Amino acid sequence: MLMRSLNEVEIRSQPPFSGQSANPQKIFTVPFVLAIFAVMALGVISLFTGVYDIWGQADGRDMFFITRVPRTIALMLTGAAMAMTGLIMHLVTQNKMVEPTTIGTTEWAGLGLLAVYLLVPGPSLVLRMTGAIVFSFVGTMIFFLFLRRVRLRSSLIVPIMGLMLGAVISALSTFVTLYFNMSQVIENWFIGSFAPVQIGRYEYLWIIVIVTVILFLYANRLTIAGLGEEVATTLGVNYNRLIVLANALIAVCVGIVAAVIGNIPFLGLIVPNIISMVRGDDLRSNLPWVCLTGMGTITLCDIIARVVIMPFEVPVSLILGTVGAVVFILILLRQRRSRRLR
Template identity: 60%
Template sequence: MLTVGLIVASLFVGVYDITGTDDGWRMFAITRIPRTIALVLAGASMAMSGLVMQLLTQNKFVEPSTTGTTEWAGLGLLLVMIFYPNASLTEKMIGAIVASFVGTMVFFMFLRRITLKSSLIVPIVGIMLGAVVSAISTYVALKTNMLQNLGIWFAGNFTSVVRGNYELLWIVAVMSVLVFVVADRFTVAGLGEDIATNVGLNYHRIVLIGVAMISVVTGVTTVVIGSLPFLGLIVPNIVSLFRGDNLRSNLPWVFLLGIWVLMVCDLISRTIIAPFEVPVSLILGVLGAAVFIFLILKGRKNAA
């Protein structure tokens, strides 16, 4: 019922008067329905991507925005726009996916070569890599007069989601289904390379599949919507607080909670300074930072 209520609210909350104008229902079909579909797809897929990444790294503090994956996707998108100014949305998406895949693999290579004494080291490494990539993107954007475009891409916002430019998000729906299919393998891989190998699982192949799926979701979401920080951090941790760490049983709840969190943040972004909107990434950033601090304090309390 909560999901249905949020969907109805998303469809009918907004500045434009749907019922009181001649073209109201036409605008409803062009803007409100695509926006709501995009919220459902992006919320569910990004939350599940965060859960998969946390399993593969055995760390609850990681997700695409704390591993540099999002920044790499933005760099790939920027390079496509520079070298192919007339690139289609599909070509931009491919560039973002390839760059995010490369960046995520670089992150995993770093993890294999450093000694981890604290769970906080992992996201710190990712944030540092992301900052370096973001600085490179900013420098390139300044040199090519594309800084404004870069800012728009990284400010996750659903105002530009209309019929005809959001359909690529259905790709992330496919990725979400695949997560359900290979959930048990991800669970075993999350126990570590030694255990996974001992039970006959090809650990490196599963990691590669997981990284590829995360890259596709991040790349597509970045191209169509922009950055959605901390969504993949917030949702899996909230679910695990109440239900433990069983991936198979947690997936439906991660799926639903991802939709709920993103829809609530989007509704807040639409109404907090109405008739204007703030980027939904701003609301997510504030909420995510609060959850991140809570998890750190909780970890210290448990350690003590």
């Protein structure tokens, strides 16, 4: 009975966006299949893009499986992870401007990495991931505690508050870095790049698949949580437990990506907003689209980063940051225009 109520409210809660399909629960449509082929094509291009000649060198085949294949897999998993985090945050905060970059979660992950390096010289990847995940979770929970005390939750107040909190954490990280002479650690984290990815350095990203499955299983309840605490409580859903679960999923994704790849900005802002404009706010049917679009976006940006000044490589965070900033401004202008029309 509860599941039936959740499904009914979830369907009713979707706003009538133009271009939204008549059946929001239908996932495998012709456009989705075409999108799959497009992402697969980008993956193939990524496999064969790079300075090293895998065809002409004797060890080209080995280098292909040591670097190119892991890099492409890491791109896909990272794109899906960061896009999902933005989608979850949009729901639980009821704000389209919120994602790990705009509420300080990535800064907390960087502080967690720094703390691990201070406590354990030469830490393993598991230790770095653990520190980033724990600090990401704590930082996101602190943000939500602040958010509960703010009565005015406009589309601008919430991200501005998050950016201010992130700036404080970033300043603290910078101070600790300079004091202990560990600038190289924090600089490597800020330069989000897939260049160092190879066999043995990316496998923990597969945990993101487990996070995706959990998110899909709890999609209905998280959609209800996105309607507010009162509605969720009325329907018999434990709102606080769902918020903790959502923050845990966000922290795992952000922490793993921060430890393995580095800072990946704005992907959680770009992708969910575009999908939401087209398909509405149904988490269950939007999740495959968000993951797929995130994969394609970050793979395309990484290909551009590899060829724009070849034989050198631009950090993919630079490309994503530029695109994300432009999209962020366009979304703000769109919201301002919609308010004027009202």
